[in-house]
Amino acid sequence: MKKTQANILVIDDQEDILFASKMVLKKHFENIYTLNNPKNILNLLSENQIDVVLLDMNYRIGFEDGREGIYLLKEIKTFSPETKVILMTAFGKVETAVEGLKSGAFDYILKPWDNEKLLSVVKSAVDESRKEKKKAEKLPKTASVFIGESxxxxxxxxxxxxxxxxxxxxxxxxxxxxxxxxxxxxxxxxxxxxxxxxxxxxxxxxxxxxxxxxxxxxxxxxxxxxxxxxxxxxxxxxxxxxxxxxxxxxxxxxxxxxxxxxxxxxxxxxxxxxxxxxxxxxxxxxxxxxxxxxxxxxxxxxxxxxxxxxxxxxxSLRERKEDIMPLAKFLLAKIIEKYERNEITFGTEALSRIEKHAWNGNIREMENRIERAVILCENNAITVSDLDLDFIENRNIEDLQLSDIEKSMIGKVLQKHNFNISKSAEELGLSRASLYRRMEKFDLKN
CATH class of the missing domain: 3.40.50.300 (P-loop containing nucleotide triphosphate hydrolases)
Structure with missing residues (x-):
């Protein structure tokens, strides 16, 4: 059987997992790398073009909430966006793995795994990685950047x-x-x-x-x-x-x-x-x-x-209002391609609401809301409800100082997630440290 030309990296602190995965994968894929120390991930990625990473979610005794895995996933996706990451997690930790999917993971598998399932998921990830690389090669370097007319x-x-x-x-x-x-x-x-x-x-x-x-x-x-x-x-x-x-x-x-x-x-x-x-x-x-x-x-x-x-x-988007509608359409095109839902458009009321919204979270807020809308949209036309833009009452927006707006937005997101710092920071597009500093600044307490 001819092996698929692909570079696979397996990261786990248990040597038996590394050995077992390598034995299964090396029969089907050309190059299999293993790491037992996640600190060396970026070093290996800088030296090799890795197609797929199999990433364990926990590395320290007593810390089994999967937060390390989510952090490492984001590091990999930032350093090498084209690399597909498959999370490995034990049964009962599926909720964290699902969070990982929202953060950019390709898929997850449960340990102990079924060999056929492992091979199927890795093959799909390799195929998707290759497809995206071919598509990227046909595009100019700045094709994915929206600049605007302001x-x-x-x-x-x-x-x-x-x-x-x-x-x-x-x-x-x-x-x-x-x-x-x-x-x-x-x-x-x-x-x-x-x-x-x-x-x-x-x-x-x-x-x-x-x-x-x-x-x-x-x-x-x-x-x-x-x-x-x-x-x-x-x-x-x-x-x-x-x-x-x-x-x-x-x-x-x-x-x-x-x-x-x-x-x-x-x-x-x-x-x-x-x-x-x-x-x-x-x-x-x-x-x-x-x-x-x-x-x-x-x-x-x-x-x-x-x-x-x-x-x-x-x-800020407040200073370039003429770019709001073109940017929204650009982001929608990018997101529907990601989810392969090319039939989706903005409904008339949604377009009107997008144009009037303050967008104090700027492009990141807009992308977050549109992605949410694409996921929830049922009738191919995005509604106001799908966008969920009610962080702040727009009728009061002119009367608020920027700091008041920021405090209000952060407070609402914290309440929404019951003061879960990780989830709140992710939705706001902040690091945990940045969110803690703003909570202290605005005296936001549970």
Whole structure:
């Protein structure tokens, strides 16, 4: 029997699972890789074009809620969007696996698995991965990007095109959901580094204890769980681009460490004395007014000028109302293709409501609402009810300050999920750390 040309990666901390899966899969697929330490995922993905990842959802004794698996899934999908991820979970944990499907997993299988079922799911994932790659090869690099017609967004993307061919550091400013990640990736894809890694780091989700090890890497023995040498995100991005999101949330005492790496263009792993030279393009982003933070001594002035060779401001949807309807139709086309429901359109009332809605969560909120509507739509015409835009009463929108709107939206989402931080953060498009900071800011308590 001829093997299928595909690269499969299995990640599990149990050696017997790795052995059993490899024995089954190697008879049918060309290359099978295994990892027992999830910290090495991005390193392996940077060195190999992996078609499918089989990912266990739990790695630490006493932590069996699957949160690690969801976090790793999102990391993989950010680093390698074309890779299909199949979650592996024990019977009784199906609810978490279903949450994983909403976060971008291709499918899930239960352990212990049936071999035929395992092979069927992996084959389907390989086929889908190949289909998407072929489709992507036929499209220009920017085909999936909606720019719009407003002067403010055209100006932002014009600056992005000019700076893309250089190695200048770029600071992207804008509210949550305005497309900072998309713009950063656009710059990378239109640069001379577009065949090299694009590494996204959500700095808001890195607490003090893992900040250095995640960004700069560590040597074996550097701390208790450091069982192998591990490169950090800067090394993984070498020759490519690193996108440091939410840089305004980095605590002051850690900013000096970041400045040193950016300034010296070198990194020293924890537990090592030698520095490693870097050739990396740096793009940063924040929704915080950094000039104000510098004035308040909360953000280092020297770091601000290091990251801000070119500043690009992304407008909110409130500032580009002429783009709201074209954007909604663009997002609908993308989402119905994803769900293979090409017959769906917006109903007349839904279109009217989309045009009038405040969209304080910007593009992210719109995409979230339209995807929800496509899933719920029963009669091929999306209704107002399908969109569920009643976070805030629109009749009061003009009377509210932006902070009041944000507080109201966050409060409603927290109540909806009974103050479940993970679910609330996911719906709002925030990291857990960012949501905690806003809860403290607005004094939102259960």
């Amino acid at each position: 002067n403010s967004i055209k100006r932002a993307y014009s600056l992005a095109e000019k700076v893309a061919k250089t190695d200048a550091n770029v600071l992207i400013l804008g509210e949550n959901g305005t497309g900072k990640f998309v713009l950063a990736n656009y710059i990378h894809q239109n640069s001379n580094r577009n065949n090299q890694p694009f590494i996204h780091v959500d700095l808001g989700s890195l607490n003090d204890t893992i900040f250095e090890s995640e960004l700069f890497g560590y040597a074996k023995g550097a701390f208790t769980d450091a069982k192998t040498d591990n490169p950090g995100r800067f090394e993984l991005a070498n020759n490519g681009t690193i996108f440091l999101d939410e840089i305004g949330n980095v605590p002051l005492h850690l900013q000096s460490k970041l400045l040193q790496v950016i300034q010296n263009k070198s990194v020293t792993r924890l537990g090592e004395a030698k520095s490693r030279q870097l050739n990396v393009r740096i793009i940063t982003a924040t929704n915080i007014d950094l000039k104000q933070e510098v004035s308040g001594k909360n953000f280092r002035e020297d770091l601000y000028y290091r990251i801000n060779t070119m500043e690009i401001v992304l407008p």
